[in-house]
Amino acid sequence: MNAHHKYGPSSLERCWLCPASARLSEGLQDISGENACRDEGILMHEALATGDASALTPEQREAVEWALDYIASIIPEGAEVSKEKKLRLVGPGLSILTEGTPDFYAVSIADSKAWLIDYKCGYNEVEEPANNWQLAACAAMIMQRYAIDKVNAQIVYPRFKKVSQPHTFTDYDSIVHMIEAAVKNCEAENAPCVPGEKQCKYCKAGQHGKCPAQKAQFESEIVKAETAVNTISLDDLTNDEMSKFYLDFKAKIDALVKFWESVKTRIRYRIDKDGSCGVLTIGKGAVVREVKDIQEAFRLMEPYLTREEFLGCASVSASKLEKAYSKKRQDAAESEGGKILLKTCKGEFESIMGAAVETKTRRGEIEVANG
Ligand code: SF4
Secondary structure: OOOOOOOOHHHHHHHHHOOOHHHHHOOOOOOOOOOHHHHHHHHHHHHHHHOOOOOOOHHHHHHHHHHHHHHHHHOOOOOEEEEOOOEEEEOHHHOEEEEEOOOEEEEEHHHOEEEEEEEOOOOOOOOOHHHOHHHHHHHHHHHHHHOOOEEEEEEEEHHHOEEOOOEEEOOHHHHHHHHHHHHHHHHOOOOOOOOOHHHHHOOHHHHOOOOHHHHHHHHHHHHHHHHHHHHOOHHHOOHHHHHHHHHHHHHHHHHHHHHHHHHHHHHHHHHHHHOOEOOEOOOOOOOOOOOOOHHHHHHHHOOOOOHHHHHHOOOOOHHHHHHHHHHHHHHHHHHOOOOOOHHHHHHHHHHHHHHHOOOOOOOOOOOOOOO
C-alpha cells in the first residue's frame, strides 16, 4: 500500500490546529485488525468503489446499495466518473502540497463543474462540507486537475442513510492559500504541540503515545483525579455538588479511559504478535462454558429435568435470529433474481415471532436532564 502523504486531505485540519502533529505522526502506521469498526468501514468503502457488496452483512449491503442509488440520482448523465483515483495539488515551485484519493467524483467539462462525494461509513458525523478541510482540499485538486471552477461537495453517511448539506467550492485560490499556510506552520522549526479535542481525536502521535503534550496533560489529570479520590468524601456531597463534580470530571476521565483502553489494545496486540510485551503477558481468563448442541444437551438432561426446567436455562438472541432469518430471505430473493429490503425482512420477522420476543429497555447512561 502506498504511504499517505504527510499533508493528506484528511490530516490538514489537524495539522492546522496542531502544527507539531505532522512531525510527530510521520511514519506511524495504523495497526490492522485492532479496530472492528474501522475494518468494517474499509470493507464498505471497497464495496462502494467496486459495486460488489457480496462480502458484506445484510445491513451493510443495504446501506451500500442505498448510497449507490443516491449517487446515481444526483450525477448527471455524461459526467466522467472516478472512484478512488489518486489526485495531487501542486503548489508553487511544483511542490506537492497535498495528495489523496477522493472516494468518488464526477466531472462535466462542458459545465466546468464537478461533484465530489466523501463516504463516512462509521457512526460519527463530521464537519459539514462548507467547513471541511478534507473536502476543500479534494475540491482544489479536482479544480486544478480538470481546470474547472465549481465543485459541488457532499458527505454521504450510508449507515444513517443520510447526506450532509451540499456545498459548492468555487474559491480555488483561498483553498490553496489555506493549505500553504497550514503546511508552512507545520514545517517551521519547533512547530508547537497544541492539544485539543478535535485535533487529538484521531492523531496517530497521541494513539502511539508519542505526543509529549498529551502525555503531560494525562499525567496532570491523573494527579488531579488521585487528589480528588484522597480528599473528597462522596457521601458528604449534596446532589448539586455531586452532579457538578461528575460533569467537571466526565470529559477528562472519558478521555483517560479511552486512552487507557487504547494502551491495553496495543499491549494485547503485541503479546499476540510477539509472545510478550516487555514484562507483560496475558493472564488466565475466566472460563466460559457454552452449550453448542442444544438438542443433544436436551437429550442428555431429559432424564433429570422437565422440558420447562431445561428451557428456563436456555436463551436465544433475537437479533442473531433476526439476522439469520433476514440473510436467508435475502439470499432466496437474490437467487430468484429479485431483491428484498432488510427493513421488510425485519418486519416479517417481527410479525412471525410476535409475543415470542420480549422487548426490554436497558438502563441508560447518566445524562443531563433535558440536555
Ligand atoms: S496528540 Fe494532539 S497535541 Fe499531540 S501531536 Fe497529536 S494533535 Fe498535537
